[in-house]
Amino acid sequence: MSYLDNINSPEDIKKLNLNELETVADEIRAAILNRVSRIGGHLGSNLGAVELTLALHYVFDAPNDKIIFDVSHQSYAHKILTGRKNGFLEEENYQKITGFYNPSESPYDTFYLGHTSTSVSLAAGLAKARDLNKEMHNVIAVIGDGALSGGEAFEGLNFAASELKSNLIIVVNDNGMSIAENHGGLYQNLKLLRETNGTALNNFFKTLGFSYRYVSGGHDIKALIKAFNEVKNYPAPIVLHVRTQKGKGYRLAEENKEAWHKHLPFDLESGETIAADQRNYYNTITFDYLDKRIKQGDNVAVITAGMPHSFGFKPEMRQTWGNRYIDVGIAEEHAVSLASAMAKSGSRAVFCVGSTFIQRTYDQLLEDLALNKSPAVILVYGGGIADIDVTHSGIFDMAMMGNIPNLCYFSPAFYEEYTALLDWALSQNEQPVVIRVPKGEPLHYQGIYQLPKLGKSDIISKGFKVAIMTDGNSYRLGKNVCEELKSRGITPTHINAHYMSKVDESLLNTLAQTHELAVTIEDGVLDGGYGEKVAQFLGATEMKVMCFGADKVFTNRVPLELLKVRYSLTPEMIVQRVVQGLKNELGVALGA
């Protein structure tokens, strides 16, 4: 019998005494470790926020009081206390609970959240609406120190400090590091504040006008309850700076905070990863490539925005890059402008970034990078359809970036193509280059690979009637479609579209003369993507066009195989539509 057995909502912890709450904290920690060791997830951030979350729910009255965890990658304790403990304790329920805030799971989750540095702005909006609605409740934003480097966090703090004259409690959960080590002048100030128990005169939060309190005991439930009680109903914005320890309570996570921030399934005793072969080939390929370029003395510099680990850049590896490696912290906008200026000055700047996070930089891409024709290189990781949290979808990058002038977006299919693109991108001075890092086991090009001229596609095999045009990640699917069509007596032309920013006009003009149907397949949202450009270009010709890709919808952890069926992204479904299309066109049955 555990205490958690009887905890189904925050109400249930309000009757417990301190000893009992401490036992609950242990049980929550065990539940978090249970889930993450079995199915993976964020570990260090969640272990560090257990007592803080318990105390928050003990003192405040959610969901009437609104609590927003920035990013919400530290909201597991919150989920456990708000009716979702079974997602942590019972194997059959693991997949019913997502890894981030999710309003469809619980009214205690105020928003879908997954990108950093938004909590203060959102909380300010809740507070402002509360005031206009003449309601009374507390609004609490919990933001990690790492997220404070993101520009929107500053925008929110700057606004809240002066424009709100009512309750807004900003809990700065300071564990002394971001996902990787922190970067930025602000962190010296946080360190100073920690070292002086919050008494230093020079105080970042106070310069903005906030009331400020410091709590050294971020795992001391009694101290936290006292601190929260003191700021409850506080009639103005106030910062509560709480010192916590990332990974608290699991020795390995305490000792290697970066590696355990997020983790694959592991053995609780030994800490050894237990996982299906999740080898990320292109992480290794990319690291090796960049490492070689740097080590051989090329003027290459690699930039990341707080998440080097995602790309396999481990601390010991990136240290060897010295001043040619720059982590800017969580600050993607800055990263793009920085890279743009560096490349304009002769540095071969390479910004490595996840598909979902490049979304933060549309304006910088357009104005600072593309308009200025800076030859910086952006490597986009994780692009494409995936079984992933809805906040971290990789389906939008191609449509977002493919419609910006001057920006050259490539989606390579082959290993040889990828490295040839890197060679070229890092040798030219004319334009910004975006390369979508391929997924999965490397495909090798048959024969000697030669990079097409800029803007040209690559004809893999020549056929007739039907042209199958694929982006990098869709190459395998396209090949399967071709083979299936062949088995039905139609030998299609297969084209590696390669360059996704603009259609290869002369190729399409030729195809329009010689083929009846163009089929585009892309690993991203159809709307605004490559296929639509093909359809538009061929719109006034006799050639028909069918476009395959993801629907313009949000999906949350939907299994990949299910998504493929939903979007008709299987060889059978595509072939069926192609055959049907040809049948309609020719008025005769073909193959089927």
Add this chain to the structure above:
Amino acid sequence: MSYLDNINSPEDIKKLNLNELETVADEIRAAILNRVSRIGGHLGSNLGAVELTLALHYVFDAPNDKIIFDVSHQSYAHKILTGRKNGFLEEENYQKITGFYNPSESPYDTFYLGHTSTSVSLAAGLAKARDLNKEMHNVIAVIGDGALSGGEAFEGLNFAASELKSNLIIVVNDNGMSIAENHGGLYQNLKLLRETNGTALNNFFKTLGFSYRYVSGGHDIKALIKAFNEVKNYPAPIVLHVRTQKGKGYRLAEENKEAWHKHLPFDLESGETIAADQRNYYNTITFDYLDKRIKQGDNVAVITAGMPHSFGFKPEMRQTWGNRYIDVGIAEEHAVSLASAMAKSGSRAVFCVGSTFIQRTYDQLLEDLALNKSPAVILVYGGGIADIDVTHSGIFDMAMMGNIPNLCYFSPAFYEEYTALLDWALSQNEQPVVIRVPKGEPLHYQGIYQLPKLGKSDIISKGFKVAIMTDGNSYRLGKNVCEELKSRGITPTHINAHYMSKVDESLLNTLAQTHELAVTIEDGVLDGGYGEKVAQFLGATEMKVMCFGADKVFTNRVPLELLKVRYSLTPEMIVQRVVQGLKNELGVALGA
């Protein structure tokens, strides 16, 4: 004979003495007033930076030393000193010089610049590349106090303060206001620093780790030269906080800083605006609508991000809105998240923003707003093709926002349609709504306007063979095309596409049965836009599609009529292509 006659590069001012420099400052001021009074432009920001710019060029050695003016809307003195004075003095040369940094005009302009808050990041990139290249020169960013509220400025400052160990001079040009009044806690700290002559212990810049100096005499050339000499070659990032006066030297601009930040042509004596009728009908319509809603006690709140004047929200008008008007300062990301949270809490939040500036918020639109289905309303002003500075183009908003799930983007053509959309958007709770504010003199709907069901287009007139589909701004052009076609014996169907986020599938299916050619016309970039969606949807049908819109290119102050010809956006050019298309299709001559 004036001093300026002999100044063709910054070299020419280095030999002048203080008295002479002061005279040059007067001449620069007169040149700025000359140009702006004749053709309009940024006045207050430029008048405030005259001495500062003179002293910068006196002390530093541009273009070897790199000077970046944030936004560059205060770079007129810089332009005058770097070989472009004729653009300020001679009527025939006014149009040869643009209003912002422009590398194609001069090597002294380091980047195309026009959006705020990027200068520190760009300067940090120049400094970092300099260090990697083992070069030696100064890098100077000049950033106004107003631009400091933008998140990227903080990202840049935070990075520079701790990650750069070399020269980077950040001149904070503090005139005590943004375009409108400043909003944000930071500004209390700047005020404190001004009032204490920079000696206050609590210092925002010092909390980040910067070395810091204060210069009270921002129009005192001697003091400025002394200060710049002291920081020249300084081996670490340093902030030089300079107090200036916006509008300095032109009484009216000093007295009403907001109105004179940017101005239409005016009479120098009286200050009266001399301009062709530039009445902005939809500014008035929108203000009146919002004003009525607020005054009648609806739960409407209006949000702007530092530029209320652009929408005609004058200080005395917005004051009457009380706490239902929120200017967040230059902080668009925050504005979107704030609006999203407010709308989720029952406030009818309306964010008014320029097309070019909504670009800053792609990620917030997607994650905080659209994913959360927050019923906030965004009014996009200034969207579409225009004779405008390249950094402020309004052609991208539709392609950027039209491909985000859940986000409902409307481009109304008629006054009645616009207000009906506002009524509906502010009454529903299901989704975020973006409305592109129409341009020009209001068009009125013939008959009683009824808002189509969500996702449906509106058939204006029924015809045959050809369907002309237009967005709001293209309605007039579409109507002219229809009339021209009629005169050639083809009566087309005219459709007000209305909803730009998704095609009206049932309408298109009907058209595909009954028409031969769909023609889409949109006031924005073709790539990723509405026409491509139509082309994709109809790709596998017999119906042909021709799409008209802007090319995916950057254009800088190109006259509108020229752009229209370049993009085939004239009735004659469209009709010609339509007739040609039908001819090809039917194998017979039609009309022409």
